[in-house]
Amino acid sequence: MTTMTSWTVANSRKAARQERRRRLGPLATLTHLALLLWTVLTVVPILWTFLASVKSEDEIFGDAWSLPATPRWDNFARAWDQVNIGQYFVNSVIVVAFSVAGTMLLGAMAAYVLARYPFRGNRAVYLLFVSGLAFPVYLALTPLFFVVQNMGSVPLIGPFIGLNTHAGLVLVYIAYSMPFTVFFLAAFFRTLPTAVGEAAMVDGASHTRVFFQIMLPMARPGLISITIFNVLGQWNQYQLPLVLLQERDKWVLTQGIADISTAAGYDADWAALFAALTLAILPMLIVYTVFQRQIQSGLTMGALK
Amino acid sequence: MFNTYRRGLFITAFLAAPVTLYLVYVISPYIQAFYIAMTDWRGVSATPNFVGLDNFVRLFADGVFWKAVTHNAALLVLLPLITIVIALFFAFLLNVGSGGRGVGGVPGSKFYRVVFFFPQVLAVTVVAVLFQQVFRPDDSGMLNAPLMALGLGPVSFLSDPGIAFWSVLGVMVWQAVGFYVVLFSAGLASIPRDMFEAASIDGAGRVSLFFRITLPLLWDTVQVAWVYLGILALDVFAIVWVMTDQQGGPDYSTTVMATEIYRNAFEYFRFGYASALGVVMFFFTIGFAILSLRLSRRERIEY
Numbered sequence: 001m002t003t004m005t006s007w008t009v010a011n012s013r014k015a016a017r018q019e020r021r022r023r024l025g026p027l028a029t030l031t032h033l034a035l036l037l038w039t040v041l042t043v044v045p046i047l048w049t050f051l052a053s054v055k056s057e058d059e060i061f062g063d064a065w066s067l068p069a070t071p072r073w074d075n076f077a078r079a080w081d082q083v084n085i086g087q088y089f090v091n092s093v094i095v096v097a098f099s100v101a102g103t104m105l106l107g108a109m110a111a112y113v114l115a116r117y118p119f120r121g122n123r124a125v126y127l128l129f130v131s132g133l134a135f136p137v138y139l140a141l142t143p144l145f146f147v148v149q150n151m152g153s154v155p156l157i158g159p160f161i162g163l164n165t166h167a168g169l170v171l172v173y174i175a176y177s178m179p180f181t182v183f184f185l186a187a188f189f190r191t192l193p194t195a196v197g198e199a200a201m202v203d204g205a206s207h208t209r210v211f212f213q214i215m216l217p218m219a220r221p222g223l224i225s226i227t228i229f230n231v232l233g234q235w236n237q238y239q240l241p242l243v244l245l246q247e248r249d250k251w252v253l254t255q256g257i258a259d260i261s262t263a264a265g266y267d268a269d270w271a272a273l274f275a276a277l278t279l280a281i282l283p284m285l286i287v288y289t290v291f292q293r294q295i296q297s298g299l300t301m302g303a304l305k
Numbered sequence: 306m307f308n309t310y311r312r313g314l315f316i317t318a319f320l321a322a323p324v325t326l327y328l329v330y331v332i333s334p335y336i337q338a339f340y341i342a343m344t345d346w347r348g349v350s351a352t353p354n355f356v357g358l359d360n361f362v363r364l365f366a367d368g369v370f371w372k373a374v375t376h377n378a379a380l381l382v383l384l385p386l387i388t389i390v391i392a393l394f395f396a397f398l399l400n401v402g403s404g405g406r407g408v409g410g411v412p413g414s415k416f417y418r419v420v421f422f423f424p425q426v427l428a429v430t431v432v433a434v435l436f437q438q439v440f441r442p443d444d445s446g447m448l449n450a451p452l453m454a455l456g457l458g459p460v461s462f463l464s465d466p467g468i469a470f471w472s473v474l475g476v477m478v479w480q481a482v483g484f485y486v487v488l489f490s491a492g493l494a495s496i497p498r499d500m501f502e503a504a505s506i507d508g509a510g511r512v513s514l515f516f517r518i519t520l521p522l523l524w525d526t527v528q529v530a531w532v533y534l535g536i537l538a539l540d541v542f543a544i545v546w547v548m549t550d551q552q553g554g555p556d557y558s559t560t561v562m563a564t565e566i567y568r569n570a571f572e573y574f575r576f577g578y579a580s581a582l583g584v585v586m587f588f589f590t591i592g593f594a595i596l597s598l599r600l601s602r603r604e605r606i607e608y
């Protein structure tokens with residue numbers, strides 16, 4: 001099916017191209033100019049940052065468009081160790097790995113039950129989750145800070161989930177990702193056929209087993225797109241860690257990067273700062289380019305639901 | 306009997322953890338915020354007193370608050386408008402605008418779609434720091450170097466109160482456009498191609514193809530985009546907090562509601578006042594949501 005369409009599209013494109021060449025030469029050039037202009041606007045600031053990351057301090061404060069005399073790769077070593085980008089990067093990876101896993105598990109569980117099991121109060125619980133979509137997170141910031149602080153004094157697990165803990169941040173991320181995840185996945189579970197699960201139940205499978213072994217695999221496309229959505233959203237989150245993680249060694253990458261601009265004075269290591277910025281940008285662009293088809297369709301599918 | 310019991314147990318077991326987390330970390334803070342907004346709570350150790358609507362009275366007399374609201378309102382109008390116009394233009398060019406029979410995108414459209422999306426995958430804070438450097442006020446800034454070479458600069462993108470807001474808007478548009486190009490492209494792909502073919506056989510040019518076919522059929526997607534961009538405009542924080550001078554400056558010329566909430570709560574420790582601001586922001590957001598739902602009731606075109 002897909003190969004069919006792409007084949008037709010490729011062919012009609014080819015035809016259209018020939019047609020265009022024949023009739024609309026100048027207009028097509030304008031089209032390309034407009035597209036190229038936006039490409040330049042998009043790419044040049046990023047490339048300029050990459051270039052600055054191998055310049056020396058003097059070159060960075062000199063003419064913006066000059067090339068470095070010799071590329072200074074040691075900027076990256078200093079960014080990793082001294083600006084601590086390595087540490088922040090690892091922190092971000094740990095937090096996002098656990099919180100996305102938790103979000104997907106708990107979100108899918110709640111969405112499945114709400115989509116498939118009518119019970120008294122079902123609608124109310126669903127609306128409770130979905131209403132979170134309309135609340136601006138800034139309203140909750142102050143009380144949230146104290147909620148997490150109070151969590152720190154819970155016996156036994158307190159020290160792990162209070163302020164300045166990654167597990168605490170993970171729980172907050174999971175909770176704040178619930179509205180969209182439940183909303184999206186409940187809609188998705190409703191579209192799946194019921195017959196397979198019912199057959200398995202007749203054969204004696206438990207509710208839990210039907211969920212994990214039949215419904216989750218069937219919901220894969222939906223799960224993938226909402227996972228991408230959550231990974232990007234949580235990786236890029238800045239507001240919540242800013243409030244909840246105040247100790248430097250706990251910081252996530254966005255805090256480390258933002259700190260470059262706010263804390264950097266005249267004595268700052270600007271070359272290393274540009275290298276740090278590059279280290280934050282490059283992995284995202286590489287991962288995106290590799291998975292661009294899935295990421296684009298995942299995000300737009302999420303938006304159009 | 307046993308089956309009903311098992312079913313109930315399953316429902317409870319599956320909902321327990323998500324609902325508990327959600328109640329503790331999301332619902333309870335929101336409810337508390339409405340109460341805190343009516344107290345004079347200041348500082349971590351101070352005891353809050355109930356002051357009724359005093360915070361709101363002070364808020365409405367606060368010039369900075371009104372500046373923040375004005376900036377959010379301006380963004381609410383301009384960000385969706387500019388982003389959607391640019392994104393529609395490019396989506397149209399990439400998908401149907403190749404001329405000829407009016408069907409099929411320009412060559413290389415896949416490449417453009419990948420590149421246009423780049424800013425979307427970058428964290429807002431990364432974009433903020435990046436543009437802080439791009440906007441540097443002397444010839445070490447990416448934009449000012451060529452401007453000064455042409456004798457036009459230097460432009461104080463971030464330190465001139467009359468320009469800083471437009472710099473913020475520009476960066477937000479820069480980051481948002483790619484996503485909506487892809488979103489509109491997905492919408493365009495679902496429109497049957499014979500529509501365009503039929504229209505262009507009937508002699509429709511590119512312009513009428515866009516306004517008579519593309520836009521009406523894409524209207525639903527445009528509305529979704531409008532709501533998303535509107536919420537983005539109301540929620541903006543990191544770009545302003547990280548990129549601008551004095552975090553919302555100079556002289557509060559770029560500040561928005563979210564930055565004022567954060568500043569009041571975690572720099573001045575005026576928890577009551579910050580929560581009152583949050584409540585106002587909440588009503589703005591709800592108001593926008595209701596308004597856009599109302600306005601979007603328009604007949605759907607079936608195809």
